[in-house]
Amino acid sequence: MQQILDASQPSDWRTLDPKNTIYLELARGRVVIELAPQFAPAHVANIRALAHNGYWNGLSINRSQDNYVVQWGDANGEDPAKRKPFGKGVKAKLPAEFSRKSAGLAMTVLPDPDGWAAQAGFAAGFPAARDSEQGNSWLAHCYGTVGAGRDLAADSSNGTELYVVIGQSPRHLDLNITTVGRVIKGMELLSTLPRGTGNLGFYETAAERTPIQAIRLAADVPKAERANLEVLRTDTPLFAALVESRRNRQDDFYKRPAGHINICNVPLPVRDQVAESKAAKKK
Amino acid sequence: MQQILDASQPSDWRTLDPKNTIYLELARGRVVIELAPQFAPAHVANIRALAHNGYWNGLSINRSQDNYVVQWGDANGEDPAKRKPFGKGVKAKLPAEFSRKSAGLAMTVLPDPDGWAAQAGFAAGFPAARDSEQGNSWLAHCYGTVGAGRDLAADSSNGTELYVVIGQSPRHLDLNITTVGRVIKGMELLSTLPRGTGNLGFYETAAERTPIQAIRLAADVPKAERANLEVLRTDTPLFAALVESRRNRQDDFYKRPAGHINICNVPLPVRDQVAESKAAKKK
Numbered sequence: 001m002q003q004i005l006d007a008s009q010p011s012d013w014r015t016l017d018p019k020n021t022i023y024l025e026l027a028r029g030r031v032v033i034e035l036a037p038q039f040a041p042a043h044v045a046n047i048r049a050l051a052h053n054g055y056w057n058g059l060s061i062n063r064s065q066d067n068y069v070v071q072w073g074d075a076n077g078e079d080p081a082k083r084k085p086f087g088k089g090v091k092a093k094l095p096a097e098f099s100r101k102s103a104g105l106a107m108t109v110l111p112d113p114d115g116w117a118a119q120a121g122f123a124a125g126f127p128a129a130r131d132s133e134q135g136n137s138w139l140a141h142c143y144g145t146v147g148a149g150r151d152l153a154a155d156s157s158n159g160t161e162l163y164v165v166i167g168q169s170p171r172h173l174d175l176n177i178t179t180v181g182r183v184i185k186g187m188e189l190l191s192t193l194p195r196g197t198g199n200l201g202f203y204e205t206a207a208e209r210t211p212i213q214a215i216r217l218a219a220d221v222p223k224a225e226r227a228n229l230e231v232l233r234t235d236t237p238l239f240a241a242l243v244e245s246r247r248n249r250q251d252d253f254y255k256r257p258a259g260h261i262n263i264c265n266v267p268l269p270v271r272d273q274v275a276e277s278k279a280a281k282k283k
Numbered sequence: 284m285q286q287i288l289d290a291s292q293p294s295d296w297r298t299l300d301p302k303n304t305i306y307l308e309l310a311r312g313r314v315v316i317e318l319a320p321q322f323a324p325a326h327v328a329n330i331r332a333l334a335h336n337g338y339w340n341g342l343s344i345n346r347s348q349d350n351y352v353v354q355w356g357d358a359n360g361e362d363p364a365k366r367k368p369f370g371k372g373v374k375a376k377l378p379a380e381f382s383r384k385s386a387g388l389a390m391t392v393l394p395d396p397d398g399w400a401a402q403a404g405f406a407a408g409f410p411a412a413r414d415s416e417q418g419n420s421w422l423a424h425c426y427g428t429v430g431a432g433r434d435l436a437a438d439s440s441n442g443t444e445l446y447v448v449i450g451q452s453p454r455h456l457d458l459n460i461t462t463v464g465r466v467i468k469g470m471e472l473l474s475t476l477p478r479g480t481g482n483l484g485f486y487e488t489a490a491e492r493t494p495i496q497a498i499r500l501a502a503d504v505p506k507a508e509r510a511n512l513e514v515l516r517t518d519t520p521l522f523a524a525l526v527e528s529r530r531n532r533q534d535d536f537y538k539r540p541a542g543h544i545n546i547c548n549v550p551l552p553v554r555d556q557v558a559e560s561k562a563a564k565k566k
Contacts, residue, residue: 066471067426098538115396116543143350143451152535167474168426168548169451172532172541188349188478191450195471249455252435255381258455260399265451 004242005232005269012238013230014125015273016184018218020044022051023227024072024186025213026061031186032227033146038105038124039139040097040180043148046090046159047180051217053087055160060209064193065201067167071149072212073160086160096154097178099136107137108234110243112260116140116171120263122234126182127263129174139179142169142264144187148178166191169264184229184270228273242266287525288515288552295521296513297408298556299467301501303327305334306510307355307469308496309344314469315510316429321388321407322422323380323463326431329373329442330463334500336370338443343492347476348484350450354432355495356443369443379437380461382419390420391517393526395543399423399454403546405517409465410546412457422462425452425547427470431461449474452547467512467553511556525549 016034024031037044050056056072063071076082086092107123107130114120117129123137127145130137139145145165150157157178164183183190193210196203203209218226233239243266248257299317307314320327333339339355346354359365369375390406390413397403400412406420410428413420422428428448433440440461447466466473476493479486486492501509516522526549531540 066474113396113398115398115545116541154538167450170548171543171545172529172537172548174541175539176537191349192475192477194475246455254455254459255437256458258399258457260454262398262454265453265455 001242001245001267004238004245008232008238012233012236013271014233016218016227016229016231018221018226019048020181021184021218021227022047023214023216023218023221024056025216026189026210027213029186029189030227031189032184032229033181034125034184034231035181036124036126036139036179039100039126039128039137040148040178042091042094043097043157043159043178043180046094047162048217049089050086050160051215052220053090054214055084055087055090056212056215059084059212061190061193061212062196062209063163063200063202064166064195066195068165068170068201069163070166070190070193071161071163073149073162075206075209077161086158090158092158094155094158096157098154098175099134099138102130102132102135102137105137106235108239110261110263110266112247112262114263116174122239122263122266122268125231125234125268127266127268129263138174139182140169140263141165141171141173141179142182143167144183145179146181146183147173148180150177164190169262171264184231185227230271230273232269234268242269284525284528284550287521287528291515291521295516295519296554297516299501299510299512299514301504301509302331303464304467304501304510305330306497306499306501306504307339308499309472309493310496312469312472313510314472315467315512316464317408317467317514318464319407319409319422319462322383322409322411322420323431323461325374325377326380326440326442326461326463329377330445331500332372333369333443334498335503336373337497338367338370338373339495339498342367342495344473344476344495345479345492346446346483346485347449347478349478351448351453351484352446353449353473353476354444354446356432356445358489358492360444369441373441375441377438377441379440381437381458382417382421385413385415385418385420388420389518391522393544393546393549395530395545397546399457405522405546405549405551408514408517408551410549410551412546421457422465423452423546424448424454424456424462425465426450427466428462429464429466430456431463433460447473452545454547467514468510513554513556515552517551
């Protein structure tokens with residue numbers, strides 16, 4: 001894989017759009033999340049407004065369930081008297097955005113069957129799946145996928161409560177919940193959090209929760225403080241070669257190439273834009 | 284799922300065989316691992332002898348790679364002058380045990396296609412796969428699966444170096460490495476370890492490694508100190524009902540049942556034998 005990346009051209013990479021990037025700032029570091037307005041425009045609009053309003057600042061990570069999800073939001077969110085106001089421009093109620101119409105969304109389809117969906121691949125840089133009969137597409141639940149927690153009603157999420165997958169891909173959640181993006185950098189800051197001992201991995205005491213210093217929209221952050229990352233494009237011949245190199249590994253370690261790959265096993269490389277441009281200058 | 288488990292009978296459960304159970308004792312707690320002699324008899328025999336000899340006591344967890352594996356063994360294992368002797372009854376060299384003949388191994392086959400293998404299901408209580416043409420079966424790489432690290436040569440593992448999967452199932456490792464068992468309890472003690480910042484997630488300094496207090500074979504441990512666990516059988520009508528309840532979830536949260544399951548998404552319930560027998564007495 002490294003050989004393939006070493007041969008990449010600038011055009012094989014894309015920069016993150018600051019309007020679609022949020023930073024979850026913890027005492028232990030920064031988690032960078034790319035939002036997916038292509039899949040959940042109403043939720044992403046709300047998340048942008050919530051971040052702009054500083055809604056999550058001072059709230060906390062309230063749940064860490066092993067092999068499942070880490071989740072944050074307002075620990076008092078269920079209590080109308082105590083819950084934090086959402087602020088300007090935030091809708092309290094949104095439609096469910098479990099999937100979108102496939103029309104207008106290009107997908108790089110994997111050559112192997114998916115099992116959970118008729119087809120799976122990558123769309124707008126995200127692991128995704130689609131159903132040609134229904135004509136819909138959705139952002140799939142893989143390691144690092146970010147979703148909007150909800151109650152029993154399909155339309156009960158509004159983006160205030162977000163979770164990140166930290167284990168085996170829970171694809172049964174696909175088409176049952178609104179997925180809003182994925183973690184680009186800093187997964188280990190979430191995946192290593194102590195697990196909660198309460199029901200569903202919720203922490204049983206306030207002291208166990210991890211405080212959120214801030215969640216900021218990158219567009220609201222001074223340029224000097226932004227994470228200038230580039231993500232490998234998923235609609236290029238180079239990406240196809242990368243997928244094939246993972247389907248059939250050719251190095252000396254592997255005795256039997258798998259001849260198969262799953263969307264959640266395909267790495268989506270990220271690099272530091274600044275470091276790369278410095279490297280280019282050296283040349 | 285809880286309803287199904289509540290309806291289980293004692294015969295739906297099996298106790299762990301102390302000869303096939305090892306305890307990884309860390310300052311933060313105990314990790315219980317069930318060994319799989321059905322799949323890797325030579326490696327399991329070596330692991331039993333290594334545990335009996337106290338080989339790992341005082342060694343360390345040397346690697347934690349996000350979304351991949353945690354690994355332990357002798358940090359000086361590559362240095363003939365410094366490495367710890369294996370002790371009595373341990374073979375320095377073993378054959379590769381990447382798979383076994385399917386004959387004599389019953390498998391509860393899942394109804395859904397696997398993708399990575401012709402068939403997948405559960406055998407001897409472990410997630411497993413098989414190939415009818417080749418006539419072989421193997422223990423699959425799921426969250427919690429334990430494998431024997433090796434160098435480039437297929438027969439270069441001997442069980443001294445063990446890893447546990449802590450992320451998305453790396454099924455491409457199937458048939459490329461010897462799998463020896465799975466974690467039954469205490470996964471969160473491994474999955475939350477700080478990630479190593481070196482190549483492949485190895486820790487860069489000795490201070491970052493987690494000391495192993497001991498790895499003991501349960502049969503060598505006084506009965507009063509054993510973890511008396513029971514594991515749900517995978518060859519019963521009750522287990523089939525559990526699988527179906529996960530393929531098509533019927534609770535109020537799910538709006539669209541998946542109609543599909545993957546071996547690595549099927550929970551393998553564990554319960555405390557003592558607590559249950561106490562509960563039975565109460566009744």
